[in-house]
Amino acid sequence: MSQIQILNLQSLSQGLPAITPAFGAAIAEAGAICLTDEAHQPGVTLKVEGEFSTTFKLDWQPVTEQTRRCWNDEEYTTEQAAYGIAFLLILQLTNLTVIERSRKGTGFDYWLGSQNSATTFV
Numbered sequence: 001m002s003q004i005q006i007l008n009l010q011s012l013s014q015g016l017p018a019i020t021p022a023f024g025a026a027i028a029e030a031g032a033i034c035l036t037d038e039a040h041q042p043g044v045t046l047k048v049e050g051e052f053s054t055t056f057k058l059d060w061q062p063v064t065e066q067t068r069r070c071w072n073d074e075e076y077t078t079e080q081a082a083y084g085i086a087f088l089l090i091l092q093l094t095n096l097t098v099i100e101r102s103r104k105g106t107g108f109d110y111w112l113g114s115q116n117s118a119t120t121f122v
Contacts, residue, residue, distance in 0.1 A: 004045070004055050004056065004057055005054070005056050005057070005092060006056065006057045006058075006059055007046065007056045007057070007058050007059070007085070007088045007089070007092065008059045008060070009028040009031045009032060009058070009059065009060040009061070009084060009085075009088070010025075010028050010059075010060065010061055011028075011088070012024035012025065012027055012028045012084050012087065012088065013025035013028055016087065016091075016097055016098045017097060017098065017099045017100075017113075018098045018099050018100045018101055018110065018111070019087065019098055024084075026080070027080045027081065027083055027084035027087075028060065028061070028084055029061075029063075029067055029070070029071060030071055030077045030078075030080035030081040030084060031060060031080075031081040031084045031085055032060040032061055032062075032063050032067070033063055033067060033068065033071045033077050033081065034077060034078055034081040035058065035060060035081075036060075036063045040058070042058065042059045042060055043057050043058070043059065044057070044058050045057055045058075046058055046085075048089065048093070052093045054093070056089075056092070058085075083109070083110075090112065091115070095114055095115050095116065096112040096113065096114060096115060097112065097113065097114075097115045098110045098111070098112060099111050099112060099113035
Protein backbone atom coordinates (compact mmCIF):
# COMPACT_ATOMS: atom_id res chain seq x y z
CA MET A 1 0.00 0.00 0.00
CA SER A 2 1.37 3.42 -0.93
CA GLN A 3 1.94 6.15 1.62
CA ILE A 4 -0.82 8.76 1.87
CA GLN A 5 0.35 12.08 0.48
CA ILE A 6 -0.40 15.41 2.12
CA LEU A 7 -2.00 18.33 0.30
CA ASN A 8 -1.05 21.42 2.28
CA LEU A 9 -3.21 24.35 1.23
CA GLN A 10 -0.56 26.78 2.50
CA SER A 11 1.79 25.58 -0.24
CA LEU A 12 -0.35 27.60 -2.65
CA SER A 13 1.24 30.71 -1.11
CA GLN A 14 4.44 29.80 -2.98
CA GLY A 15 2.63 30.63 -6.21
CA LEU A 16 2.44 28.87 -9.56
CA PRO A 17 3.27 30.15 -13.04
CA ALA A 18 -0.14 31.84 -13.26
CA ILE A 19 -0.89 32.17 -9.55
CA THR A 20 0.83 34.87 -7.53
CA PRO A 21 1.89 34.03 -3.99
CA ALA A 22 -0.72 36.52 -2.71
CA PHE A 23 -3.54 34.92 -4.69
CA GLY A 24 -2.33 31.46 -3.67
CA ALA A 25 -2.44 32.49 -0.01
CA ALA A 26 -5.94 33.87 -0.51
CA ILE A 27 -7.36 30.70 -2.07
CA ALA A 28 -5.67 28.69 0.68
CA GLU A 29 -7.66 30.79 3.17
CA ALA A 30 -10.85 30.09 1.20
CA GLY A 31 -10.13 26.38 1.38
CA ALA A 32 -9.52 26.56 5.12
CA ILE A 33 -12.85 28.35 5.59
CA CYS A 34 -14.82 25.80 3.56
CA LEU A 35 -13.23 22.78 5.17
CA THR A 36 -13.60 24.20 8.68
CA ASP A 37 -17.22 25.21 8.05
CA GLU A 38 -17.96 21.59 7.12
CA ALA A 39 -16.54 20.53 10.52
CA HIS A 40 -13.40 18.98 9.03
CA GLN A 41 -10.13 19.05 10.92
CA PRO A 42 -6.63 19.25 9.40
CA GLY A 43 -5.64 15.73 8.46
CA VAL A 44 -9.02 14.82 6.98
CA THR A 45 -8.67 12.44 4.04
CA LEU A 46 -9.65 13.19 0.47
CA LYS A 47 -10.21 10.09 -1.63
CA VAL A 48 -9.66 10.49 -5.37
CA GLU A 49 -11.33 7.95 -7.65
CA GLY A 50 -11.54 7.71 -11.42
CA GLU A 51 -8.62 8.16 -13.79
CA PHE A 52 -6.49 8.36 -10.63
CA SER A 53 -7.17 6.43 -7.45
CA THR A 54 -5.41 7.61 -4.33
CA THR A 55 -5.97 9.20 -0.96
CA PHE A 56 -4.61 12.49 0.33
CA LYS A 57 -4.62 14.10 3.74
CA LEU A 58 -5.55 17.78 3.67
CA ASP A 59 -3.75 20.29 5.85
CA TRP A 60 -4.47 23.99 6.35
CA GLN A 61 -3.92 26.89 8.72
CA PRO A 62 -6.43 27.62 11.50
CA VAL A 63 -9.30 29.94 10.64
CA THR A 64 -9.52 33.23 12.52
CA GLU A 65 -12.52 35.47 13.02
CA GLN A 66 -10.89 38.02 10.70
CA THR A 67 -10.58 35.34 8.02
CA ARG A 68 -14.27 34.46 8.44
CA ARG A 69 -15.30 38.10 8.05
CA CYS A 70 -13.15 38.42 4.94
CA TRP A 71 -14.60 35.29 3.29
CA ASN A 72 -18.26 35.84 4.20
CA ASP A 73 -19.59 35.24 0.65
CA GLU A 74 -20.15 31.46 0.70
CA GLU A 75 -20.55 31.01 -3.07
CA TYR A 76 -17.41 32.97 -3.95
CA THR A 77 -15.43 31.34 -1.15
CA THR A 78 -16.42 27.85 -2.29
CA GLU A 79 -15.40 28.62 -5.88
CA GLN A 80 -11.97 29.90 -4.80
CA ALA A 81 -11.46 26.97 -2.43
CA ALA A 82 -12.26 24.52 -5.21
CA TYR A 83 -9.66 26.16 -7.45
CA GLY A 84 -7.04 25.79 -4.76
CA ILE A 85 -7.69 22.12 -4.09
CA ALA A 86 -7.92 21.41 -7.83
CA PHE A 87 -4.57 23.15 -8.45
CA LEU A 88 -2.89 21.02 -5.78
CA LEU A 89 -4.43 17.82 -7.15
CA ILE A 90 -3.32 18.68 -10.69
CA LEU A 91 0.24 19.23 -9.44
CA GLN A 92 0.29 15.94 -7.52
CA LEU A 93 -1.47 13.69 -10.01
CA THR A 94 -0.25 14.97 -13.38
CA ASN A 95 2.72 16.64 -15.02
CA LEU A 96 0.58 19.76 -15.48
CA THR A 97 0.33 23.11 -13.74
CA VAL A 98 -1.72 26.29 -14.07
CA ILE A 99 -0.05 28.51 -16.67
CA GLU A 100 -2.64 31.21 -17.36
CA ARG A 101 -6.09 32.35 -16.32
CA SER A 102 -8.50 32.35 -19.23
CA ARG A 103 -10.72 35.25 -20.16
CA LYS A 104 -14.46 35.30 -19.57
CA GLY A 105 -16.52 33.66 -22.26
CA THR A 106 -14.01 30.95 -23.14
CA GLY A 107 -15.91 28.23 -21.28
CA PHE A 108 -13.07 27.34 -18.91
CA ASP A 109 -11.21 29.07 -16.12
CA TYR A 110 -7.50 28.23 -16.40
CA TRP A 111 -5.03 27.03 -19.00
CA LEU A 112 -2.86 24.08 -18.01
CA GLY A 113 0.60 23.30 -19.31
CA SER A 114 3.51 21.01 -18.58
CA GLN A 115 5.24 21.48 -15.23
CA ASN A 116 8.55 20.90 -17.00
CA SER A 117 8.19 23.72 -19.48
CA ALA A 118 6.18 26.24 -17.47
CA THR A 119 8.03 29.42 -16.65
CA THR A 120 8.06 30.09 -12.94
CA PHE A 121 7.41 33.67 -11.92
CA VAL A 122 7.82 33.17 -8.20
